Amino acid sequence: MLTEAEADELRASCTRFLAGHGPTLAAEALAAIPPETVVDRYGDGGVVAELEATVAGVLGTEAAVFLPSGVMAQQIVLRVHAERRGRRTVLYHPMCHLEQHEGRALERLQGLIGRPVGEAHRLLTAEDLGPVAEPAAALLIELPQRDLGGQQPSWEDLEAQVAWAREHGAAAHLDGARLWESAAGYGVPPARIAALFDSVYVSFYKGIGALAGCCVAGDAALVAEVREWRRRMGGTLFGLWPLAASALALLPNRLERMPRYLEQARAIAAALAYVPGVRVVPDPPQTPMLHVLLETDAATVDAAVRRLAAAGVWTIRGASATPDPAVLRFELPVGDATCALEPGEAAALIGALVQPA
Numbered sequence: 230m231l232t233e234a235e236a237d238e239l240r241a242s243c244t245r246f247l248a249g250h251g252p253t254l255a256a257e258a259l260a261a262i263p264p265e266t267v268v269d270r271y272g273d274g275g276v277v278a279e280l281e282a283t284v285a286g287v288l289g290t291e292a293a294v295f296l297p298s299g300v301m302a303q304q305i306v307l308r309v310h311a312e313r314r315g316r317r318t319v320l321y322h323p324m325c326h327l328e329q330h331e332g333r334a335l336e337r338l339q340g341l342i343g344r345p346v347g348e349a350h351r352l353l354t355a356e357d358l359g360p361v362a363e364p365a366a367a368l369l370i371e372l373p374q375r376d377l378g379g380q381q382p383s384w385e386d387l388e389a390q391v392a393w394a395r396e397h398g399a400a401a402h403l404d405g406a407r408l409w410e411s412a413a414g415y416g417v418p419p420a421r422i423a424a425l426f427d428s429v430y431v432s433f434y435k436g437i438g439a440l441a442g443c444c445v446a447g448d449a450a451l452v453a454e455v456r457e458w459r460r461r462m463g464g465t466l467f468g469l470w471p472l473a474a475s476a477l478a479l480l481p482n483r484l485e486r487m488p489r490y491l492e493q494a495r496a497i498a499a500a501l502a503y504v505p506g507v508r509v510v511p512d513p514p515q516t517p518m519l520h521v522l523l524e525t526d527a528a529t530v531d532a533a534v535r536r537l538a539a540a541g542v543w544t545i546r547g548a549s550a551t552p553d554p555a556v557l558r559f560e561l562p563v564g565d566a567t568c569a570l571e572p573g574e575a576a577a578l579i580g581a582l583v584q585p586a
Contacts, residue, residue, distance in 0.1 A: 230547035231531060239535065243543035247578055250438040250483075251566035252543075258440060259471075261478045268470040272459070280473040283480070284444045288429055289420030292452035293444045295473055296464050299406055299432050300331055302445050303369075305458040306428045308339045309451060310400035311366035318342045320361065321369040323349040324376040326404060341366070352382050355389035361397075368394040371404040372411040372422065375560075378510040378520035381411055391425045401425065406432040406443070407516065413487035414516035427451070433476035436490075436517065437483045438564060442472035486565070490517035493572065494563040500576035506583040507576075517563040522556050523548055525583040530557060533582045544578055 231239070240252055269275035277295050284293040296302040303326075307319050319335065321327060323345035327335055335341045344365070347357040352374060370390060373379040382390070394401040403426040405411065405419075412419040423429045428447040433439040445455050459465050494514040501507050506524040523530065530548050537544050548557035561567075567575065 230527060231534065233546075236546040239538040240543045243538055243541050245542045245569065246566035247542070247544045247561070247570070247575060248564070249562045249566060250564040253438070253440075258475060262471060262474040263478065266470060266474045268468055269473070271467060272456075272465045272469050275473075276470050276477060277473040280477045281444065283477060284431065285446055287419055287480075287484070288423040288431070288446045290423060290429065290446040291449040293446035294452050294456045294459065295442060295444050295469060296455075296459055297442055297466060297469065297472060298464065299326075299430060299443045300334060301459070301462055301464050302430050302443050302455075303327065303402075303404060304334060304339050305455050305462060306402060306430065306445050306447075306451070307335065307341060307367055307369070308458065309454045310402065310428070311339075311341055314366050314398065314400070316364050316366035316399075318344050318363055318365045319367050319369055320344050320346050320358070320365045320399070321404075322347055322353040322371060322374060324374065325369060325371045326375070326406070327369065329376060350377075352377065352380055353390065354382065355386050355393055358390060358393045365394075365397065365399040367400040367402050369402045369404055370426075371406075373407055373414060373516045373518070375407065375518070378560075379407075379410065379414075379514060379516040379518040380511050381414055381515055384415060388425065400427040402427060403429045405429050407436050407518070409436045409484050409487050410490070410516040410518060413491045419484075433472075433480065436487070436562065436564070437476065437479050439479045440472045440475040442469070442476055483564075486568075487517060489568060490563045493517070493568045494519055494561075496572035497561075497563070497567075497575045497579075500572045501579060504576055504580040507579055519561050519563075521559050521561055521579055522551070523558070523579075523583050524556055526555075527557065529585055530582050532586050533584060536586065537578060537581060542578060544582065548582075 267275040269277040347353040373381040391401045508522040510520040548559040
């Protein structure tokens, strides 16, 4: 796989990009912040308060609070749910972010217990929850399930999972880092999904493409507790305004475009059906992201990435291993840069990744 330095140099030489909204350039990110932005002071007032009110309005919740990190945000809100219920166990899918990417922070920092439920290769279902007898503080549902290619359960099964949590005295928490994409997949407003849950976490740097930061939304009392814990965990920085201003500037337009991103994801997947050595998961995509499976080796991919970059198109830094040694995988988030390519052209670029020089 290319080193980060090599990838940065090649990416900087390109004018077109396969994934997401393209590269984040400091000058462009700063230029997107309106000059009349009102700064906050330790998270209070200014554009931070404006963003929190906007997110609460979009999600239909009583309140929302801005935090600089999703890892921090979810630890806090799950701790609040646990302390309210006098329970320590959090149920979640084996491939969720807390289990795969956070170094056991829930246990080591918050004293909570993460319990995976269901099977890693497929979505969690209400049927999987049936045998769970241990009293849980919360059920965390990730929408969409990123490590499964952006899959999500049927609406009926989602409702059944939340109902199970309520019947068993557990909070229903939504890991909605990509709620914006999830809403496009279900064909409903984000507030329709948020209404199912006791708390919702949303990210701004993923599908929205803003600088770092996120919000936790829910009822006013829960959000007030999260706000207090934000300070205890070091998240109440002197000025959060650059992050909040970036999110507020980009959220409306990018949220409006999510159905278009989904349409493009499905069109690319359809075009890839005719490309040898390439498959997509899921097929068709359920949200504006997908996983692409390449029947090739890492050296072939690296060589192709270099060739395409020399032609002015940045594709991927590299692909990850899968249980099948003959197959590699990469994630393709679909955004503005992806939509600037014709679906057939995007499919041809991906097809080139499996072709030897």
